[in-house]
Amino acid sequence: MKELQTIANLTNALKVIPGIGNKSAERIAYEFIKMNPEKVDSLINSIQAIKKDLSICPICGSYMENNKCQICLDSTRDDSLLVVVTSYKDVIALERLSSLHAFYHVLNGSISPSKGITASDININKLIQRIKNNHFKEIILATDPTIDGETTALYISEILKDISDLIISRLGYGLPMGANLDFADELTLSHALKGRTIYKK
């Protein structure tokens, strides 16, 4: 007897999820056999809901539920400030800071010459249009502190540099809080030195 078809089918279907290999897929398939049917139904409903209710906001590029973007519809936000990030997860991370109550623009990726991702592959055209059609005073380029993130920030700042009265900024570089100085890499340390704050002058 070969493995039962239903088990083989589920194992194959699970392998479609990036990051789930052969062994994990098999293990999860067996767990499903034993799982409480209500929990399985609840999982299926959650998967269906994410495909049905979630979409990408045509304004900011972030995820929204039921075609309503919680951020773009929030009139209490500071409409002079736009924060540019590469993913929805970055929005959630920055929203944990109560100090920032800005609007966002989610690029859904970074320019990456090594991966062949160009400016037209990510949400940059809409960003430029949005900046031209609104009256932001400052654009914070909060892309990742990686080569791709830097390239993306540089590219956007080049396009925007001729717009008068628009401040373009980048998140500060330096030591992460809670780290040990002797564990910091040279690049971080040199940025921390350049970006030092003056206590007394």
Added chain:
Amino acid sequence: MKELQTIANLTNALKVIPGIGNKSAERIAYEFIKMNPEKVDSLINSIQAIKKDLSICPICGSYMENNKCQICLDSTRDDSLLVVVTSYKDVIALERLSSLHAFYHVLNGSISPSKGITASDININKLIQRIKNNHFKEIILATDPTIDGETTALYISEILKDISDLIISRLGYGLPMGANLDFADELTLSHALKGRTIYKK
């Protein structure tokens, strides 16, 4: 803005699967957002099929599809031989050997004093009934070579010992093929020595 409810719900539903932690659940939830809808539907259908079409055979305790046990209904098998295993996966492993064409009994677990699993928690009563109602010549106890597997095999052999003309056997112990002798643990090595085969006498 907090994380969107649909994403949080899917993350929580995925965490119900044993072995999937917080970070994995979150990662998989985000993968679902990006996944091709047909692939998601195919995965959901496979999960639903495994809950609907798969059940446990009331005779052998293995999994069966659509209430038909491929093994118990197979009249070409040797009806004098019953192999006792702890899981369906063991059946699949043994079925890869073309040499064995026996019937199986799946215990769905091992007796485990350390985990509080007793003989009545696993599929042993039906095994005893089955042996009494049939005319097997040999019972191969193919439980795992672990303390729990040994305990289970010993328990079953004790119950069956008074049935006359019934051979009760256990899989051989020794060196796994392809291993290096100097990497074998002492217990395995001592079993390999005891179970040696004579080339010439």
